[in-house]
Each structure stands twice: as C-alpha cells, then as structure tokens.
Amino acid sequence: MNPCYLCHICDIAAARVGVILFCGLASAVNRRYDFGDALFGVPKYATPLSRIAWDKDIAVNYKLELIEVTPKRAIFLDCKEQTITLPYNFLHVTPPMSPPVCLTKCEDLINEDGYLYVDQYTLQHRRYRNIYGLGDCTSSPNSKTVAAVAKQSYVVAENLWRTMYGKEPTAKYDGYGACPILTSYSRGILAEFVYDKKPCETFAFDQSKERRLVWHLNNSVFPHLYWKRLIKGKWNGPSTLRKFTNPLKT
Ligand SMILES: Cc1cc2nc3c(=O)[nH]c(=O)nc-3n(C[C@H](O)[C@H](O)[C@H](O)COP(=O)(O)OP(=O)(O)OC[C@H]3O[C@@H](n4cnc5c(N)ncnc54)[C@H](O)[C@@H]3O)c2cc1C
Numbered sequence: 001m002n003p004c005y006l007c008h009i010c011d012i013a014a015a016r017v018g019v020i021l022f023c024g025l026a027s028a029v030n031r032r033y034d035f036g037d038a039l040f041g042v043p044k045y046a047t048p049l050s051r052i053a054w055d056k057d058i059a060v061n062y063k064l065e066l067i068e069v070t071p072k073r074a075i076f077l078d079c080k081e082q083t084i085t086l087p088y089n090f091l092h093v094t095p096p097m098s099p100p101v102c103l104t105k106c107e108d109l110i111n112e113d114g115y116l117y118v119d120q121y122t123l124q125h126r127r128y129r130n131i132y133g134l135g136d137c138t139s140s141p142n143s144k145t146v147a148a149v150a151k152q153s154y155v156v157a158e159n160l161w162r163t164m165y166g167k168e169p170t171a172k173y174d175g176y177g178a179c180p181i182l183t184s185y186s187r188g189i190l191a192e193f194v195y196d197k198k199p200c201e202t203f204a205f206d207q208s209k210e211r212r213l214v215w216h217l218n219n220s221v222f223p224h225l226y227w228k229r230l231i232k233g234k235w236n237g238p239s240t241l242r243k244f245t246n247p248l249k250t
Contacts (some may be wrong), residue, residue: 004039004049006092008183011056037062041143044199045181045191048208052183066093097144099137115139120195122169123156129163132156140173142195146230147178147237154236176200176237180218188214192238202238204246 038046039053039060053060064076064084074091076084099114108127111117116133117126120140125131134152136144152173159169175195182188187210194200201207207214229235242249 003092003094005181007058010090011058012185040191042191042193042197042199044208045189048189049181103137111139121172122159123152123173124159124169132160142175143177145177145179146226148176150230150235151176151237153233180214180222182215182218183210186215187212188218190214201249202242202245
C-alpha cells in the first residue's frame, strides 16, 4: 500500500476511536525514484497531497534513509549524513525497489542497475530482439504499478506477435501508470500519468481534487478489474474508455 495512502487511513481510523495520532511521512531516498522534495513524482498530484498532509498536521520529512529500527524508534540518515531518531508506535516501511536476484545474475540481459534492459517504448530487449519485458523488473523509467503492467501487457503481446512473424514492433508504451490515493474514508485522488510526469486522466474532471468517486472506484471497480480482468490478461488499461470519458484528452 502506498505510504501516503496508509498514513491518511491511519489518521482517519485514529480520529474515529478518539486517539490522537502523530503521523510522520518519511519520503525516503531511492536511487531510481528520487522524488526530491515532493510526496509524489508528478507535480500535479504532489501539490494537493502536500496540502492535505499540511491540513492534517502530518509531518513530512524528505530525503531520509531508514537505517535501523528498534522496538520504539526508527533511525534515519539525512542527506548531510546525520542520524535522526524518531519515536513510533506503528511503523509502515516501503523498502527501496531492487530487481529480482535471479535477473541480476544474467549480465547479458540487464542494465547497470540490474533491471531487464528494454526499449522504454517497444519493451523489446535492447540487445536481443526475441526478448520482451514488462512489469517491475524492466529498465523502463515508468512508475512501477499494476496499471503500468496492464498497458505494457498489450504492447508486449502486439510486438511479440509481430516479431514472431519477422516484422518490426510498432506498438508503443507511453509510460502509463496510475495510483489511487485515498485521503479519507470517503474520498481520494486518482493520479494517472505517462512519461515525463505528464498527467493522463481518464475522466474529464480534475482528478487531483479529492472526490467520492475515487473511493467507490477503489472499493468496487478496481478489485473487479484486477481479479476478473487483469489477472486473466483481459485488461489493458483505460485508453479505450478514455476516448468516451475524456475525449479531449485523446
Ligand atoms: C507495498 C506495495 C504497494 C503497492 N501498491 C500498489 C497499488 O496500490 N497500486 C498499484 O497499481 N501497484 C501497487 N504496487 C505495485 C505492484 O504491486 C507492482 O507494480 C506489480 O505487482 C508488478 O507486477 P510484476 O508481475 O512485474 O511483479 P510481481 O508482482 O512482483 O511478480 C513477480 C513474481 O516473480 C516471482 N519470482 C521472483 N523471483 C523468482 C524466481 N527466481 N523464480 C520464480 N519466480 C520468481 C515473485 O515471487 C513474484 O510472484 C505496490 C507494490 C508494493 C511493494
């Protein structure tokens, strides 16, 4: 679960039972996805997320690396190599991403960071035409989400088929990723974006504003899409839907 999302849910749950919660969001330094001084990699969504955290008195610390956890304290290293110790009662940690160990052993297939070395648009391997990749293990510089996997699966299926018949790959992955972030028990924002941090929204309204619809999508529609469509290879993302729901975008 997205740490931002979890922080908001904890905040609401604590308020419901009358507990005062001191939430701290430590935005960790991650070599591949360093968001800088922001809660989210796409500025359109980072701004409202910071405002919402501010309104809820959630302290946000940027560029801290978690180096040690004791039963009551989390110890961080800041960018000046100084240690900062913060007390906690409940700690949610998202470790930095790394490629699977089995892949890092295949030196011919990976880039210098250990990820499967693919073209970021065709998803074809940069050295071997008969290899394609998708998902978290590839070198494409997109946000690693299930939504990305959905779109990539279409591109890989198309291009793999063409390669098997001796043709050039023509389908292009645009870097699509999506992330619903619930900010309360009734609302949320729906971040959707492509390469270069460009928003790519499915609905005609501004998705960076907190809305009830996102709560309903998250609870009723996305589980269905995941279990009944995506897992079975039948969901390639909302590009077709977007032609109707946000025609000016396409
Ligand atoms: C904490 C967390 C929260 C997330 N929340 C969201 C979210 O809210 N929305 C969203 O869209 N995305 C979310 N994601 C991202 C999403 O889970 C991933 O992008 C997605 O699962 C990537 O799919 P994948 O198939 O590429 O990799 P995985 O789902 O990681 O699948 C890789 C599989 O390969 C297996 N494997 C590894 N090594 C070997 C081996 N040697 N032999 C055989 N099998 C092996 C692993 O066990 C695993 O089952 C979240 C991720 C994390 C970690």
